[in-house]
Amino acid sequence: MRFLATLLLWLITTAALVLAVPVVWAQSTLVSEDGYASLAASAAGDSRLQDAMASELTTQVIALGEDNGYELNPELVRTVADSYTRNTGFPGQFAQANRIAHRWMFTGAVPSGNSTDQWLIDVAPMLSDPSFAATLGTLDLQVPSTLTVPLTVDAEELQPGKLRWLATWGPWASTGIAVLTGVFALLTLAAARSRGKVITALGVSALLAGAAGWAAIEVGHRFVDGALNRTTGDIRTVAEVMVSHAEDSLHQWLNYTLLAGGGLVVLGVVAAVLGGVLRSSSDG
Template identity: 45%
Template sequence: MRFAAAVLRAVLWLATTVALAVAIPAAWLQCNVVSEGGYAALAQRAAADPALQSAAADELTNRAAALVAARNGGRQPVDSAELHGAAAAFTAGPAFPASFAEANRAAHRWLFTGDAAGGSWAVDVAPMLREASMQPILRSHNVKVPPALTVPLTASAPKTLRPGRLSPL
């Protein structure tokens, strides 16, 4: 009888350990990846990473330069160093984390809802280009940021990565 009780305790201990090993990562995923608010908060914390800030500044510089070129037909060159400086100031500043979180909130919605506009996984960077640090240089070139300026997140999304493909637990 004692042997059976010891085996039962060992089996229950093992089952509890396995359940915890599964439950803790699942709870983290639910709070930080599946939950839109958790995902946005995770993105907001990630926005403090200098490498991410640099990459975002590069992308904003490219998008702003394209807007300037489209506006003036390439007749009036834009100082890309000045544009990059403004973009870098924005991404290193206090407004970037919230803007980055909002962009990621939209990307999260694309994955978890079937009513996404367009077929590509993209984020809208127009709100970032409307930030105060970017406006003086864009205004000097008579550029008005369009209502939406989407940037694809992947060149070609795998077939499993489609709007509404994922669902909350």
């Protein structure tokens, strides 16, 4: 009976760990506004995103000039945009723009000027950067307080606050599953006759969780591609880079899980061997 109880507890622990790693990662990286902003700032260091945003900002500046009766030199504007997206202030401003987009989806906060169901990003703060302001200032061309660019096409399922429930319950769910995983791991240790063997088994649990996460990412690629198809042009490139950095972040978590699992397996084997030696010595 003790063996069966230990086996059942180990299975529950393994299942909980497989779920806990992606849930806690998603909460800290995607659902959390600070985590998402940090992801955006990290992605802003990618040259592909910098080029795409420079192209989009160039388009917006030229359009802004045309609306006010100015014909701007596209090459000059693009040079300014390239310089801006590669300066040290860009990651922070890109992260702030993504905070606003995050609030639209997770809290329902709608930026002024958004009268559609589209998910938008406000590029006005970027165009207000001194490098742009100096160029536009010679034309007496003022950047509006809000200048939004669609992140997605119009879609009925994309509504402000669509993911509010995740923002509300995500912290509770991630904390709960992490605590449950730890509790069941301790119960498994308590129920087992051999501590060394159960530590090895818990290491295997972590290895399974890491491997399952890698497999799930590969399977999920087609769903991600479907979501990316809602974007076009330069914004699609921006979205692709953001997704790529999110995958890299999750891969890193899964790699740490695999490393921890490998360490526990080694520790468990060593503990089991030492335990056997000590028992043999005491019997002798």
